[in-house]
Amino acid sequence: MIDTWLTRELGLEVPIVGAPMGGRAGGRLAGEVTRAGGLGLLGAARYATPEWIAAESAVARELGGGKLGVGLMTWSLYDDDALLDAAIGEEPDVISLSFGDPAPFVPRAKACGALVGSQINTIEDLRVVEAAGVDFVVAQGTEAGGHTGRIGTLPLLQQILEATDLPVIAAGGIATGRGLAAVIAAGAAGGWIGTALLASPETTGPDFARQRLVEADSADTVYTSIFDQARDQPWPQRWGGRALVNAYTERWHGQGADNATLAAAYDPADTTVGVVYAGEAAGLVTSVRPAGDVVREIGADAERLLRRTY
Ligand SMILES: Cc1cc2nc3c(=O)[nH]c(=O)nc-3n(C[C@H](O)[C@H](O)[C@H](O)COP(=O)(O)O)c2cc1C
Structure with missing residues (x-):
């Protein structure tokens, strides 16, 4: 077993977080990632509702043996934070507050017992979320699917690891054991994985x-x-x-x-026009596979690679 801050803190078998993905990651996907030994996060899109969070949390917990993570978009909470209240009400293990300054929300999120983390795209973002009091950061490179910054995962991860004492998880382009092994060898506590899970039957969306x-x-x-x-x-x-x-x-x-x-x-239902958010790991996703198989394989391959001696 790979032993990191992430696995120890959350009791995981593999240092993998199933990324929050608005419109694609509901309770089934999150629950299957957790059942396979990682932690799956629900991705609450801006148009999600408190009822959606309650219903999908129940599904995720049922499949995942009780564990739960919820991902919210920070900027969308500034006008109306009902989704944060809904997430807090579920008392999840992890709350992700990404894209924006989470300072107004971190104390409440932590008070429910959750570990609170933020995806960051620059060193300046690191300073903002450190000041807000998050428990961990996610260095999200531009390779990532969905909304992200402009610096590549590897340069950003190196910068962030040098610049903070907080636990750092890596996101963007990790889709095989090689990718996970690389970021853990560099000092990350785990991989935050989205695109690799997006061809799984447990995803929502078209x-x-x-x-x-x-x-x-x-x-x-x-x-x-x-x-x-x-x-x-x-x-x-x-x-x-x-x-x-x-x-x-x-x-x-x-x-x-x-x-x-x-x-x-624009017509979202037109297959030649509708958006499919996905990252540069797209070429590594070559078949429709259950999310649990993807998580177990990445975890096992990373462990084998990290045990190799040179
Ligand atoms: C379809 C899709 C939707 C996403 N939606 C969200 C979101 O709602 N909130 C969030 O914090 N991150 C979101 N992300 C970013 C992911 O959390 C994560 O950073 C990314 O998937 C990691 O890179 P990878 O896709 O290369 O694995 C999304 C990513 C994708 C692919």
Whole structure:
């Protein structure tokens, strides 16, 4: 067993967190990741409801033997923090508050007994979340699927590990035992894994998303804000989202079109146009596989690699 701060603190068999992924990670996915020995997080999208959190938490706990993690988008709580109240009400093991300054929310989140962490994309972000009092940080590289920053996982991870005494988890591009072994050897407490789980049958979202991911190569992603503009998602400008390229990104990415034009051209149900957020690990996802198998294989392969002597 790989023994890290993450496995010790949460009683995990593998140092893997199933990333919170809005629209894709509900109770089934989170629960299966936990059942396989990691910790799966629910991904509460901006349009999620307190009722969704309650229902999906029950599913995740049932499958995962009682453990629970919930991921929220910090900036979306500034106007209305009902989703945070709902998450706190579940008394989860972990609450992730990512993308924005979590200071107004950390004391309440910690008071329910959860470990509280934030994904960060720069050294400046590290200083902000340290001041807010988080228990751990997640160094999220630009390779990651979904919304992320602009620095690659490896340079960012090295910078963050040098700059803090907090436990650091690595996110972005980890999809095999080699990736997990690499970040643990560097000093990370574990891997925060999204894209590798996205072709699993336990994900929510449209069927075409799984198929498109299986067919995609690692070069087939783009970092863009056009899907946020098309759907009027008020993401702060500094965070773009990494998605698979499609006919829509080829037509509109980098064209400077306004929200109304982008919205008029957008149809989420059209398989050639609808967004499929995924990271540069896309080329490592080559079949539809149960999430538990993915987690167990990454964990076992990483352990074997880390035991190798040179
Ligand atoms: C489809 C998708 C949706 C995501 N939604 C969220 C989210 O709601 N909240 C969040 O904190 N991170 C979100 N992320 C980012 C992940 O938490 C994580 O950083 C990322 O998946 C890790 O990189 P990887 O995809 O290369 O494994 C999302 C990622 C993806 C792929």
